[in-house]
Amino acid sequence: MFLNNRDLLISLYLAVTVCGCSRVDPVEEIRSLPAATKAETALEVDLQTDWPWWRGPNQDGHSLSSELPTSWSADENVVWSVAVPGRGHSSPCVVSNRLFLTTADEVAHRQIILCYDQGTGQQLWAAPAHEGKFMQQHSKNSQASATPACDGKHVFALFLNAGGLWATATDLTGQILWQTEAGPFGSEHGYGSSPTIYKSLLIVLGDNLTGSFIAALDRQTGRIVWRITRPTTGQHGSFATPVIANIAGRDQLLVTGMKKTSSYDPTSGKLLWSCDGPSEVTANTVAWGDGLVFASGGYPEKQLLAIRADGSGNITHSHIAWEARKGTAYVPSPVFHGGKLFVISDDGIATCFDAANGRMLHKVRIGGNFSASPILANGFLYVVDEQGTTVVIRAEESLEIVARNELGNGGMASLTICNSRIYVRASDRLYCIAHQPD
Template sequence: MKLRLILLLLTLIATCVDSTNGEDWPGWRGPRGDGISLETSAPLSWSATENIGWRTRLPGNGLSSPIVLGSRVFVTAGNSSDETRRVICLDTATGEILWNVSVHQGPGGTMHRFNSTASSTPVSDGKLVFATFVDDRGLYVVALDFDGTIVWAKNPGTFYSNHGFAACPVIYGEGVIINGQQDGEAFVCMLRRTDGHELWRHIPTTNLRSFSTPLLTTVEGEDQLILTGSAKTLGLNPNTGETVWHADGPSQKFVCTPAVGHGMVFSFGGSPDKHAMALRLGGRGDILQSGLAWRNEKSMPYVPSPILVGNYLHIINDNGVYTCLEPRTG
């Protein structure tokens, strides 16, 4: 896990270290939530010495991705010796650890053997960094400034899943959206960025663990939050948390983040079956019959997230099979 954190940092830093005007990467899958960078100077190959800007060994374990804001890199880690969860800040140019702050302490609880206590990628609005963790009692959200001072910490609810936790926070408007879908009392909520005050709460119809990070998009001039989990794909009003549309499936449990484009959402569910479906956006209520564009049940992913680039929907499944789909037809 330490190695994975190091490699993730190297991949990002090698991309941006030579570009003083490089695009920030403020959260999971970048500034647009689609996994695509607008950088044109990124190297196409790496080795132990080639295109490596710097190398820093990180204290603790974790599977979260690093985020980059100007001269700062932020990443989370868990320390098994003292059961702390940590947010770490590094200098973008040198890799020097600027600070390493313990933000929570508690047992890791039951989790999948491939998971960690720090699998959720943090997010930043340019002023604060927001990170999410769980222990055996609940889900915790912490906000820190760029000097490593904890501004606020909240416990929006209990959390139970025998696979642990991984969903990443998402910035919208004045809030940060937290996905607490789980086998216990499932919820999705938005907390005010300045003080952690709860602005809205959505209660799923089914209590079922899912780790998919929500995705923001605009449909016919209306902002929507695309959420997969608890056996459904649905769109919420990110200002209120109210359901705009919903559709059952394509499976029951979700890990990967959906993709959006061509007026559709591409949803992938991995348990008990690895299925995919495309839904046409713009509807209201139950859109499964009226909005279904296509389904696919062959070589679909459970954990890896898809990337939509123009007319190509790129998918890598959990067995390493790379599939490219025509997004409008499947």
Template sequence: MKNLIVTITLPLTFLVVSLCGQRAVAENWQAWRGPRGDGTSSEKDLPSKWNGKTGENIAWKTAIPGVGHASPITWEDRIFTISTIEDTGERVLLCLNRKDGSTRWQRTVFKGPLETIHRLNSRASSTPATDGKLIFVTFLKVDGRTIPAPNVSAPRLITPGTILVVAYDLEGEKKWSAEIGGFISAHGLNACPVLYRDLVIINGDHDGDGYIAALEQNTGKVRWKIDRKNKTRSYVTPIIREIAGRTQMVLSGSKSVASYDPATGKEHWFIDGPTEQFVASMVYDGKLLFITGGYPARHILAIRPDGRGNVTSTHIAWRTNRGAAYVPSPIVEGSYFLIVSDNGIASCFEAKDGKRLWMERLGGGHSASTVSAGGLVYFVSDKGVTTIVRPGSKFDVVAKNELGERCTASPAISAGTIYIRSHKNLFAIRTAGK
């Protein structure tokens, strides 16, 4: 598989489940955007219709305490997510049973003052990651100061702090914790852990001295840490791929797009800009990398990832501004690149050359990142409406499904089930009887 992601190096990233008396192989969704870090799933028999109010194809729903925009992750029969209980200041890690959504255990990662955040962010936005042995979580731990917010249009005070990384085993026993560096942002934190070999890698782009840090998974000891060139907040989770004969960890942010060796932090190549701040993760189709962002200007770029050094003027295959997103991450499905803007306008492009095939309004704002399975693409709106689209030359809506609750977190897909976290509940959506 030439596009195989290398975020984890376990022998198996699959689980065997029993569906209708038959054994089937299903993927774990063990980190941000799933097993390949790009929102794609190999699942084929997912429901195309559900309804949160009538219960159609809702296997279960479980109330999640507190507030959080982190996505759920799965490993075999367990589901993990994080939350912040604002009344008590507790940042918690939860483990649920996949079968019925019952709580297996809940752990307080730490308890402390609440940080200042953007109104669209939460204090538990960083999706955890697991290798099947340990679960890694990140939170912002304030340091007690208040400072004027940098890089904002309206003056205000904010609470800086440090990025806290904590590892637990699958039974909820804490193994280690590490404060890896400072963090300053008026918008709060999002720093999803990325796993590579024996490392857990954290992007610490912020409005101070930004960095990327790689910690040893078993100990939390820093293996390497590199400085970022610009003091600008961004919230992008890197992807890792084998490209052009080398392992590349690629991300946008800090006024650039850059590729690094995840084993050492050494830079392969970079592109200046195209804008200041980024949130959405990038995707890769085996030939081109695709980014979208950001603030203050929106862009979509397709990048040839085989360069070295500054490739700003040589390796951009195509670009456009129309239809770009700030927060929702895009997806590649087959030969198509699909994206939804923050205000709910979906677009489909030919990935190879950027030819726009269609642009349609889905309705409502969109924060969740797009996922795909079985040749279909799933767009989840802030109102909890999922629009299922079949990619192609024409806009082909397969179904629209309502949960009846607001949703900001991105979906997870595993073992015939779509997991969607609303502002109140975690829903398990699977075909009745499976």
């Protein structure tokens, strides 16, 4: 642990203790000045080989790796494995030779950012972000469920702590550079959204019971550049992760939840369009392709929407290309590929849709229960079930199951696949999988 951060952590702990865990603060909107987000801070990541944030380099669940095994076990194609302290459901992010992960010590009540050598699995450092003031969570959630992001110079992590959503930035040695409360957050189920990077901004979603918001922070300083409110139903929070897609000729910040699918200008937070549905609560990430945004939910409704992304304002009655009530997913994210939409349901059914018209082409029961999202790599879908078995499915209409790979100790985190390696976070271990010589 980094004792040089001790004074910072004590000050932070005392500050948030005053607020308590059950506070209900109004969310104040912050509007950016025209020049506030003009300067683009270059990303020092390799989008061909790195996996710098949730859902990969293009935020669409696609990996560019081609030399990958489809089968492995504890004794086959394992480059290394290492015990991970604490508990968490975040996926690793990988930049250059470093792998970053978050975890929580549920006994000592610490939320921690971890760094490993991605080649050997050696732990390089552990940076404590918060101590005490854990919040209530769902039994399937954790106190470290948001996947970190890295811009090549900084590591960004999100934690729910002391009634607020906190963003923490470290340098690549684990030194904490800044911590900012993006906004108050109240939820009976905890937090699960991951941060998104856009130009000079770190964008975070705070859909919750007391006042939903999206906030954009300056990556260098942690200053809130803009923050806008979102609909709050008062019944449930939501757990989707926003993503940036260049679609319909413009960059769009896309997010579902609170009974809407919404698109924002990521520079300013201005609402571009919104569409009712798919459900009040979503816990996944949209897919997109061929001018359409694909949104799946959820709870209490089950619905899959395909929305044309070139509208403005409320487009509920004008831009829904198709919808489906079967073949939906609540937590796993859909994947678009080659004119098809692939969905893995929470209860283990894989479905292939014609993405243009919504026609169900095929479905296969693969078994198991799923909270992780599938990753597309080298023509296959890789997805791990809650028992720790990774199912490999051919990403074609046939949905052929080509392998089941058991590591056997739980799998709530989505896979990370980059640079010809597959990183599997199990309940208490991290595995690196790759082709190994005979």
